[in-house]
Amino acid sequence: MHIFQARKNDIPAWIVLMLVWIILMGELSLYALISAPIVSFGCILILHKFLPTAYIQNVNFLKLIFHYITLVGKIYLNGFYVIKIILTKGQADITEVDTNLKNPFLRAVLIHSITLTPGSIPLALEGKKMTVLNLANPNDLHSFEDINKLRQGLEKALIKAEQET
């Protein structure tokens, strides 16, 4: 009884995992429809046992989807910037920026998004301070400004996901 009460909040995750299972099966057969809820329920049980789910309780995942949609735009913009550096001249630079996010999970999402954006790889996250490796033009070196601008752009949607829950 206790297990089923605790799983009430997991219904959206359960539905998503069922859809993933059906997609992986590649057909809408009776076997897929019966096995999907069982397998996804098992996944959620394992998730609760091994992952620190307390961090994601104050996160609005719908807002997080919008964050990833805006991220795709930033990936392409920075992709063209990196092509420009490849064709001209570039050097690696390390800079430190602070994040305003309070939730550790969303900080991890921010770090992950910065890594996805071409031309920047975070090396460390200590508290609110991020150490970021950046690809820059040696004749026009503004690493801190560039990374800070990227951080601010990415943080906008993440702050909304943190607050509106």
Added chain:
Amino acid sequence: MEILGNIIIILGIIFMLFGVIGIFRYQNFFVRILIASKIDTVGALTVVIGLAVKHGFSFFSLRVVLLLVLMFIINPMVTHIIARSAYESGQNIDGSVDDIEEGNE
């Protein structure tokens, strides 16, 4: 749809080509990994989107989109781990290497 898909796939391959040129052009490890991560994201993302567009709405396309989600999660982690381990092993951004073993001065 097939022509549009092919155009998107070719664009992705062009992105990858620039990445490969960048890797050969630069000798510095950190510059190389920054450029290689671009191939992971922009190039692969475009090719996978192109594949999904080419096949229309089907289980194959949905599986490809699922693959894209997994790539979005796993690729940055791998890039981060490689860059961080190089940085912590004493590799400097100018290409020199610090001797961090105890007793070696």
